[in-house]
Amino acid sequence: MTQLTQSATWQQLATHTAALPHMRELFEMNDQRFNAMHLKSCGLLLDYSKNRVNEETLALLFKLANEAQLTDKIAGMFSGDIINNTEQRAVLHTALRSKASQTIKAEGQNIVPEVQQTLAKMAKFVEQVQSGQWTGYTGKAITDIVSIGIGGSFLGPKIVTQALRPYWKGLNCHFVANVDATSICEKLKGLNAETTLFVMSSKSFGTQETLTNTLSAKEWFLAQGASQQDVAQHFVAVTSNVAKATEFGMDANNIFPMWDWVGGRYSLWSAIGLPIALVIGMDNFKELLSGAFDMDQHFQQAPLEQNMPVIMGMLSVLYSNFHGAQSHVILTYDHYLRGLPAYFQQLDMESNGKSVSLDGTAVDYSTGPVIWGGEGTNGQHAYHQLLHQGTALIPADFIMPLQSHNPLGEHHNQLASNCFGQTQALMQGRTYEEALAEMSSSKLDNAQKQLIAKHKVMAGNKPSNTLLMDKLTPQTLGALIALYEHRTFVQGVIWQINSFDQWGVELGKVLGNDVLDRIGAEHDAQALDCSSNALINLYRQGQI
Numbered sequence: 001m002t003q004l005t006q007s008a009t010w011q012q013l014a015t016h017t018a019a020l021p022h023m024r025e026l027f028e029m030n031d032q033r034f035n036a037m038h039l040k041s042c043g044l045l046l047d048y049s050k051n052r053v054n055e056e057t058l059a060l061l062f063k064l065a066n067e068a069q070l071t072d073k074i075a076g077m078f079s080g081d082i083i084n085n086t087e088q089r090a091v092l093h094t095a096l097r098s099k100a101s102q103t104i105k106a107e108g109q110n111i112v113p114e115v116q117q118t119l120a121k122m123a124k125f126v127e128q129v130q131s132g133q134w135t136g137y138t139g140k141a142i143t144d145i146v147s148i149g150i151g152g153s154f155l156g157p158k159i160v161t162q163a164l165r166p167y168w169k170g171l172n173c174h175f176v177a178n179v180d181a182t183s184i185c186e187k188l189k190g191l192n193a194e195t196t197l198f199v200m201s202s203k204s205f206g207t208q209e210t211l212t213n214t215l216s217a218k219e220w221f222l223a224q225g226a227s228q229q230d231v232a233q234h235f236v237a238v239t240s241n242v243a244k245a246t247e248f249g250m251d252a253n254n255i256f257p258m259w260d261w262v263g264g265r266y267s268l269w270s271a272i273g274l275p276i277a278l279v280i281g282m283d284n285f286k287e288l289l290s291g292a293f294d295m296d297q298h299f300q301q302a303p304l305e306q307n308m309p310v311i312m313g314m315l316s317v318l319y320s321n322f323h324g325a326q327s328h329v330i331l332t333y334d335h336y337l338r339g340l341p342a343y344f345q346q347l348d349m350e351s352n353g354k355s356v357s358l359d360g361t362a363v364d365y366s367t368g369p370v371i372w373g374g375e376g377t378n379g380q381h382a383y384h385q386l387l388h389q390g391t392a393l394i395p396a397d398f399i400m401p402l403q404s405h406n407p408l409g410e411h412h413n414q415l416a417s418n419c420f421g422q423t424q425a426l427m428q429g430r431t432y433e434e435a436l437a438e439m440s441s442s443k444l445d446n447a448q449k450q451l452i453a454k455h456k457v458m459a460g461n462k463p464s465n466t467l468l469m470d471k472l473t474p475q476t477l478g479a480l481i482a483l484y485e486h487r488t489f490v491q492g493v494i495w496q497i498n499s500f501d502q503w504g505v506e507l508g509k510v511l512g513n514d515v516l517d518r519i520g521a522e523h524d525a526q527a528l529d530c531s532s533n534a535l536i537n538l539y540r541q542g543q544i
């Protein structure tokens with residue numbers, strides 16, 4: 001047993017949670033439960049009353065947080081401590097949305113000036129492109145942006161531009177990530193090379209998919225009639241590896257810097273967000289940063305008991321470690337936010353999918369859950385059955401703006417009623433007696449009614465958070481994403497893991513490159529396991 005699971009607080013939580021009444025009772029016992037268990041901050045309202053907690057549970061969770069020195073750890077991250085211990089790096093994505101007047105040091109050097117310089121470079125470029133001052137090789141204004149990148153160099157820009165569609169200023173945006181040629185071929189169909197700008201984003205400038213896609217984009221561009229000297233007007237790069245980018249042929253003036261103290265999955269606030277700024281404009285991009293800054297301030301200043309990321313992070317620890325929950329579902333009741341679950345999936349799973357603690361000791365407790373989800377109300381016709389009546393406990397986050405960008409008749413009333421109805425059904429469930437009573441007018445005989453009633457029982461006591469905002473804007477979206485970044489951080493602190501490296505993705509890349517060599521070899525593969533040999537050789541044959 002590790003020190004954490006042996007701790008008195010951990011043991012108290014285990015005993016306490018097992019004895020807690022059903023949420024139905026908790027609500028019946030206290031009609032002020034919502035008033036006691038909701039928070040407003042940074043344009044967001046968090047209703048966490050539909051959770052398996054009472055005041056004692058929360059007190060024990062905050063005790064666990066204090067024993068993990070959470071407040072000091074928060075301060076340490078913001079002040080540039082080397083908390084990514086395996087890569088010996090600070091974790092300072094928060095500096096990307098800091099104010100110009102701030103001083104934030106990474107390895108003894110104030111990084112705020114270069115952050116501001118990069119924002120200024122972005123703003124100038126965005127203005128040139130949006131105004132038509134920056135033209136393609138035939139003198140035409142740019143109409144389409146093609147962003148090439150993967151992982152943290154792709155998903156943030158993709159999801160944010162999708163979420164902020166009402167704020168687009170005129171440019172179209174397309175995202176190429178997968179090395180599957182279908183991705184780039186489909187995206188380039190119908191584009192005009194004369195008016196297309198490629199933004200190649202790669203922190204390392206060494207990711208196979210991104211390099212291959214960029215080469216193919218360049219070949220496409222030249223095949224459309226452009227020449228080599230026209231490349232500079234149509235290709236810009238975002239990277240921390242400027243040498244490799246210039247070696248690749250990128251014009252040094254068209255390279256936007258990134259830094260080692262920004263993790264890929266935390267990087268949309270940097271020049272990785274250039275596609276966002278090109279599409280929604282720099283003012284709106286700065287609103288996005290401002291929303292995240294507000295959440296940073298809240299996270300650093302609010303007492304744990306009034307701290308939104310802390311409460312959400314500790315509730316997730318509660319379900320992972322004291323209720324055996326292996327996954328967590330994110331349900332966005334807003335079509336513009338349909339991609340957000342995938343973004344939070346990458347953010348959380350690449351951060352907390354770890355099984356050794358900071359000092360390399362194997363953990364004896366669960367860490368990062370599987371994060372998944374989708375848009376409401378679609379999920380109600382897909383996987384909510386399992387949420388309501390399955391054997392797995394899956395805590396849920398419901399996210400919904402109160403006002404739609406597209407008010408139309410009864411639509412938003414119905415969307416909201418579904419959202420709130422689902423959280424209510426998950427919490428209260430349906431008893432056998434209620435199910436039987438609902439069939440009182442049915443023509444079925446009693447035996448049938450009793451059988452169906454058993455199948456209609458819903459255990460309830462299924463926890464959910466509800467996050468509301470007045471409207472989905474760059475500011476509220478920035479605050480929402482920063483909220484989940486810090487929620488992820490809180491869990492990592494409790495689990496004593498490094499949330500900021502990703503060694504688990506290295507082996508697949510190495511073995512993949514070895515397979516690539518064997519696919520191109522003179523002879524069939526024999527040296528690997530018989531399954532891998534067979535798969536490679538079937539591929540070489542091109543038929544099963």
Ligand SMILES: O=P(O)(O)OC[C@H]1O[C@](O)(CO)[C@@H](O)[C@@H]1O
Pocket residue numbers: 150151152153201202203204205206207210264265502505
């Ligand atoms: O920005 P790069 O260096 O191309 O890396 C792309 C992605 O690959 C990873 O390194 C591994 O998935 C991510 O952390 C990163 O966001």
